[in-house]
Structure formats: C-alpha cells, structure tokens
Amino acid sequence: MAAKLTAKWITGIEERFVMLLPYLIMFVAVGFVTWYMRRMQRISAMISKIPGPPTLPIIGNAHSFFGLDMEGYNNIQLELMNKYGATVRVWLGPFLWVNLAEPRHIEAILSSEYGTNKDPTYRFFKAHSDGIFVANGNRWRKLRKMVNPTFHQKLLENFLTTFNEQSEVMVQRLEEQVGKPTFDIGDYTAKCTLDFLCGTLMGVKSKEQIDNRCDFAKNVVGSVTIIKKRFYTLHYQSDWIFSFTNWSRQLNAFVKPLHDFAKQVILERISIKQAEDPKDGLVDELEKKRSIYLDTILEQFKHMSIDELTYLTTDTFIAGADTTRVATAYAFALLGAYPDIQEKVYQEVVDVVGDGEFTIHKLATLPYLEMVLKEVLRLFSVPVIVRQLERDHDIGDLVLPSGTSIQICFYAVHRDTRFWKKPEEFYPDHFLPEQVAKRPKYSYLPFGYGPRNCPGHAYAMLSMKTMVGSVIRKYKITSDLNLENAEYNNIFMLELTNGYPVQLTKR
Numbered sequence: 298m299a300a301k302l303t304a305k306w307i308t309g310i311e312e313r314f315v316m317l318l319p320y321l322i323m324f325v326a327v328g329f330v331t332w333y334m335r336r337m338q339r340i341s342a343m344i345s346k347i348p349g350p351p352t353l354p355i356i357g358n359a360h361s362f363f364g365l366d367m368e369g370y371n372n373i374q375l376e377l378m379n380k381y382g383a384t385v386r387v388w389l390g391p392f393l394w395v396n397l398a399e400p401r402h403i404e405a406i407l408s409s410e411y412g413t414n415k416d417p418t419y420r421f422f423k424a425h426s427d428g429i430f431v432a433n434g435n436r437w438r439k440l441r442k443m444v445n446p447t448f449h450q451k452l453l454e455n456f457l458t459t460f461n462e463q464s465e466v467m468v469q470r471l472e473e474q475v476g477k478p479t480f481d482i483g484d485y486t487a488k489c490t491l492d493f494l495c496g497t498l499m500g501v502k503s504k505e506q507i508d509n510r511c512d513f514a515k516n517v518v519g520s521v522t523i524i525k526k527r528f529y530t531l532h533y534q535s536d537w538i539f540s541f542t543n544w545s546r547q548l549n550a551f552v553k554p555l556h557d558f559a560k561q562v563i564l565e566r567i568s569i570k571q572a573e574d575p576k577d578g579l580v581d582e583l584e585k586k587r588s589i590y591l592d593t594i595l596e597q598f599k600h601m602s603i604d605e606l607t608y609l610t611t612d613t614f615i616a617g618a619d620t621t622r623v624a625t626a627y628a629f630a631l632l633g634a635y636p637d638i639q640e641k642v643y644q645e646v647v648d649v650v651g652d653g654e655f656t657i658h659k660l661a662t663l664p665y666l667e668m669v670l671k672e673v674l675r676l677f678s679v680p681v682i683v684r685q686l687e688r689d690h691d692i693g694d695l696v697l698p699s700g701t702s703i704q705i706c707f708y709a710v711h712r713d714t715r716f717w718k719k720p721e722e723f724y725p726d727h728f729l730p731e732q733v734a735k736r737p738k739y740s741y742l743p744f745g746y747g748p749r750n751c752p753g754h755a756y757a758m759l760s761m762k763t764m765v766g767s768v769i770r771k772y773k774i775t776s777d778l779n780l781e782n783a784e785y786n787n788i789f790m791l792e793l794t795n796g797y798p799v800q801l802t803k804r
Contacts, residue, residue: 340393340698347395347695349386350377357388362529370529371680371708371787378709384695394702398709400716400739405692406684406703407739407747413437416683416702421524424552426612437749443597444752447498447590453755454657459496460760461654463489464767466506471772474801479777481796483626486764487514487618490625493760494617498590501565511558517619520551521788559614560607566591620679621757621764623790626797627673628765631723633776633799638725639769642666643804646766655763663762668728670761674743676723676780677791680708682745707742708791716740723780772801 350358361373374396377385383399397403406412414433422431429440467489474480488506491513495503505511523544527533539545570592588596594610601609632639645665653659681704688699697703712720716736717727726732739746744754751757768774776799784794 343689343696343698344386344393344395347384347386348381349388350381352388356390359389362389363531374681374704374706375709378706383709383713392702393698393700394704395697396704396706398706398713400710400737402692402695403705403710403742404737404739404746405690406686406705407742407745407749409690410748411687411690412684412703412747413749414685414687416685418528418683421527422612424524424548425520425555425615426608426610428609428612430612430616441749441752443593444590447588447593448752448756452589453759456497456756457654457656457759457763460493460763461767463492463496463506464655464764466492467764468767468771470506471768471801475772475803477800479798479800481626482629482799483514483622483797486625486629486797487622489764490618490621490760493621493764494614495562497756498613498617499562499566500569500589500591501562503562511554513555513558513614513618514622516551516554517615518786518788518792520548520555522786523548523551525787555611555614556607559611560603562614563591563595563603563606563610567595570595616751617753617756619789621760623677623788623792624670624673624757625761625764627677627793628670628761629768629774629799630776630778630793630797631673632669632765632769633774634778635723636775638669638723639774642669642765643769646770650766650770652770655766657759660759660762660766663766665725666762666766667758668725670758670765671728671741671743672723672725675711675717675727675741678707678711678743679790680787681706705742710740710742713740721780771804773804775800775802 350361352358353360362370377387378396378398383397384402385396387394387396397406414437415431419431429437429444432440467485471482471485485506488509491505492503495501495505503510505513526544527539533539533542533544590613591610594606598606598609632642642665645663649662650659684703684705686697686699686701686703690697690699711717714720718724718732719727744751744757776797778793778798785791786794
C-alpha cells in the first residue's frame with residue numbers, strides 16, 4: 298500500500314514538472330535574453346566612439362569574413378583600418394573584436410597585466426603544445442617566471458660558443474652551392490637555427506645540419522597552416538567536427554615528427570645530466586637559477602612523464618627555431634637583392650670581427666647589421682597577435698569592455714606612413730638613431746612589449762647576427778627577390794611562398 302502511494306506521489310510530481318517545464322524554459326530564455334540585451338547595450342555604449350563597418354542583426358560583421366583564407370582575412374583588416382582609422386571595432390556574431398594599430402592604444406594593452414591573456418582561438422595551437430605560448434593566467438605567470446633566468450646575460454655569453462660553431466658548420470655546408478643555380482637558403486637557416494636551439498636552451502648537440510634527421514621547419518609550416526585554417530572556417534571551430542576531417546589527420550601527421558624530435562632531445566638531455574659529475578651534491582644557488590631552459594623544466598616538472606614534458610615544451614622548440622629561421626633567410630635574400638647594403642654589412646663585419654669569432658662585445662659593435670635585421674623584422678614579423686581583456690580596461694580616450702578580443706596589428710603599424718619613410722620598402726636607414734628617436738616606442742613591435750614580450754629577444758638578435766655575419770664574410774650573395782611582386786603565406790611570420798632564392802660566390 299505504501300509503495301502504491303509513493304509511486305502515485307512521484308507520478309504527481311512528474312506530471313506537475315512536465316506542466317511547469319515550458320514555463321521554466323520560458324523563464325530561463327527571458328532571463329538570458331534580458332541579460333544579453335543589457336550586456337550588449339552596455340558594451341555598445343562603451344565603444345560608441347570606436348568606428349567600424351555597419352552590422353547585420355545577430356551575425357554583426359561575420360558575413361564579411363565568411364569563406365576568406367588567411368590572405369583575404371589580412372586584406373580586409375587593412376581595408377577596414379584604411380577606411381575607419383587605426384582603431385576599429387568588428388562584431389563577429391556576439392563577440393566584440395577591436396583592431397588596434399595606434400601606438401598609444403597598443404601600449405595601454407601590452408603594458409597592462411590585464412592584457413596578457415591570449416584569445417581563446419589560440420587553443421587550436423594546443424595541437425603542438427600546452428606550454429608558455431598558449432598558457433594564460435597563473436599558469437603562464439609560473440612558466441614565464443621560470444623562463445626569464447634562462448636568458449640571463451651570463452648564459453647568453455656562453456651561448457656564443459654554439460652560435461659560432463654552428464654558423465661555421467653552415468658556412469661549410471653552403472660550399473656545395475657555390476657557383477650553382479639559385480637555391481632556397483631557408484633550407485640551410487632552418488637546420489642551423491635548430492642546432493642553435495638544441496645546443497643552447499636544450500643542452501644537446503643535435504647536428505641537424507649534418508645528420509638531417511628531421512624536417513622540422515616543413516612540419517611546423519604544415520601544421521600551422523592547418524591550425525590557421527580553423528581560425529577562418531566556422532564549422533572547424535568545433536573540436537568534435539574537426540576531428541572527423543582529413544585536415545585533422547594531416548595535422549596529426551605534421552605534429553608527430555615535431556613531438557618525436559622534442560622527445561628525443563629531452564631523453565638525450567636526461568642522459569647527459571645523469572652522466573654529469575654531481576659535484577658531491579653541492580650546486581650554487583645562483584647557478585641553479587641560471588640553468589639552461591630544459592634543465593629548469595626537468596627540475597620544476599620532475600613529476601611529469603616524458604610524453605607530458607614533450608607536450609609542455611614543444612612550443613619552445615618551435616618559437617626558438619622558427620622565427621630565426623625565417624628572419625635570417627629573408628636577410629640573406631634581401632642582402633642579395635640590395636648589393637650596396639650587403640657591401641656595407643660586409644665591410645662592417647670584416648672591420649670589427651675579421652676572421653675571428655663573434656663575441657658579445659663585437660656583436661654589440663655591428664650597428665648596421667643590427668639595422669638590417671631590425672628592418673627585416675619590421676617587414677616580416679608576426680602580423681598580428683590577439684589578446685582577450687580580463688576586465689574593463691582604460692586605454693586613454695576609450696574604455697574597452699571585459700572579454701573584448703584585441704587584435705594588435707603589427708603589420709599595419711609597421712607600415713604606417715606616419716612612422717616610416719618608405720613603409721613598403723627594405724630600407725635599413727629607418728633605424729638610424731635620429732629616425733628611431735622620432736617614433737613612438739610602440740610603433741615597432743617585432744618582439745612585443747610589456748609583461749608578455751618575447752623573453753628570447755636578445756638571444757634571437759645575437760644568434761641572427763652571428764649567422765648572417767659568418768656567412769656574409771665568406772660569400773657574396775645575389776638574389777632576384779623583388780618585394781613588389783612577392784607572394785606570401787601567413788604562417789607565424791609572413792613567409793615567401795616560393796622560398797628564399799639566392800646564389801653564392803666566394804669572396
């Protein structure tokens with residue numbers, strides 16, 4: 298009897314719930330719409346002074362971006378800035394994006410602790426790694442605090458040994474191309490920069506220039522190309538849908554060799570550390586703080602498996618090798634296309650260094666070579682970065698709402714006619730001291746600025762100077778590269794579609 302009463306009571310509750318369900322759904326829907334409308338009204342009021350294209354109901358400006366590839370996406374961003382100015386707002390459905398190319402606005406974002414979070418779209422790069430490149434919040438702060446000491450001046454001085462040794466290997470390998478037809482020097486800079494990285498930050502002699510075990514650069518380019526396709530393809534935003542596509546399988550095929558290479562380096566470093574003299578267990582505390590990058594990771598994350606360590610660190614392999622690969626390849630091709638500039642670099646290197654090794658002091662006294670490399674980075678550094686604001690943020694004459702995606706357009710500010718005499722040309726005199734003094738600090742951003750700037754900017758400049766200086770004093774370079782008709786792929790940096798064509802003759 299009691300069981301029947303209980304069943305009847307439960308049935309009554311179920312019936313009442315079914316009757317009330319439509320009202321509950323309506324209540325939740327009305328509540329959501331009310332919240333959403335108030336939120337949109339607040340945001341619209343805050344950004345009312347920011348110009349931008351007319352919007353359509355619900356989708357905003359998303360229709361203007363449907364079906365675009367990377368080049369089309371970049372072009373429309375430039376068109377919007379040309380039409381509406383250096384600060385432009387765009388609505389992608391309910392999501393607000395603000396494009397910035399005004400130095401004072403960029404400074405307000407990059408210098409703030411509340412502008413350090415990467416936009417959620419960077420999660421696609423987790424196919425490579427879940428390391429410092431994609432980390433946000435306290436996780437990023439922890440990783441950054443660990444990384445900073447690994448670029449200490451004392452360690453950089455020690456790294457010059459590797460830079461000199463591997464640059465000389467590259468010089469010897471280039472001997473095979475002397476007097477031959479045009480070839481892609483990017484193939485050589487890729488291997489050399491990977492040997493730089495492994496011999497310094499990772500503490501392992503990789504000998505990629507000799508053994509040629511892994512086409513690291515090709516796998517980076519292939520994987521990043523697919524990852525960026527997800528940015529511009531609406532239905533690929535879903536991890537579930539993307540996992541069923543051929544693109545997903547291709548991405549995995551590119552990423553696996555990157556992980557295999559990183560894992561091999563990690564295992565080799567562990568083996569080296571185990572064989573080292575433990576110094577009776579006594580290690581200076583300052584020495585610990587200045588350990589090379591991989592040793593710091595192994596110490597701080599000793600609880601992780603090898604696979605977990607690989608996944609944590611692969612982005613450092615990519616960031617440490619790929620940007621230097623591209624910048625030095627551009628430098629060689631452009632020096633070949635501008636023989637008068639090449640001659641100035643050659644004379645400076647010979648006068649300062651001669652046939653000797655490059656040192657910290659000598660590299661610091663190569664101002665024209667530095668101007669050349671800075672100009673390369675002005676033209677071809679990372680085109681944009683995207684941050685998401687953690688809270689409402691005052692950028693001077695505007696307050697941007699929390700949650701806004703801020704697209705900082707390095708490409709646009711690096712070609713702004715207000716700051717650059719010849720914005721579309723290769724013109725190292727842009728970096729004469731008197732020209733630099735005229736420009737706002739945040740008009741030149743190849744390594745970013747603020748809390749989340751590139752921690753390895755000094756490392757990159759020293760390695761690039763050593764490589765370019767070593768080659769230029771041995772070979773005369775010629776190239777038919779013409780920037781006016783060059784075609785580009787937007788990988789991490791703007792890369793030449795058909796490689797970096799040069800010819801060599803001995804000096």
